[in-house]
Amino acid sequence: MHEYSIVQALLAQVTAEARNHGATAVRRVEISIGELAGVEPDLLETAFEYFRERTICTKAELVSRRIAAAWACRVCGRERRQQSYLRCERCARPFDLVRGDEIILDKIDMEVPDV
Numbered sequence: 001m002h003e004y005s006i007v008q009a010l011l012a013q014v015t016a017e018a019r020n021h022g023a024t025a026v027r028r029v030e031i032s033i034g035e036l037a038g039v040e041p042d043l044l045e046t047a048f049e050y051f052r053e054r055t056i057c058t059k060a061e062l063v064s065r066r067i068a069a070a071w072a073c074r075v076c077g078r079e080r081r082q083q084s085y086l087r088c089e090r091c092a093r094p095f096d097l098v099r100g101d102e103i104i105l106d107k108i109d110m111e112v113p114d115v
């Protein structure tokens with residue numbers, strides 16, 4: 001399943017980051033999911049709960065936020081919230097998707113022992 005491979009990649013990234021900081025545990029992982037990323041947040045959370053076992057994230061909470069899609073004209077930067085096959089009124093350029101198909105790792109809250 002799509003969500004499984006995303007979660008495995010996410011855990012690998014979080015684990016690498018936690019190691020770099022000498023963390024002993026991860027408390028919370030915050031991500032943003034674009035509405036066009038093709039990911040079900042519920043499925044992603046379920047997959048996370050399954051795959052976090054025996055990783056540094058075993059007690060971590062996954063918090064996800066939705067990002068609304070947006071399209072923009074590359075020339076003048078005019079933005080639209082809905083997909084449109086129309087061209088920019090000003091530049092006659094087609095609109096490109098600029099937000100909404102990505103998954104971003106925003107924040108990792110980890111326990112780092114005092115040195």
Ligand SMILES: [Zn+2]
Nearest residue numbers: 073076088091
């Ligand atoms: Zn334009």
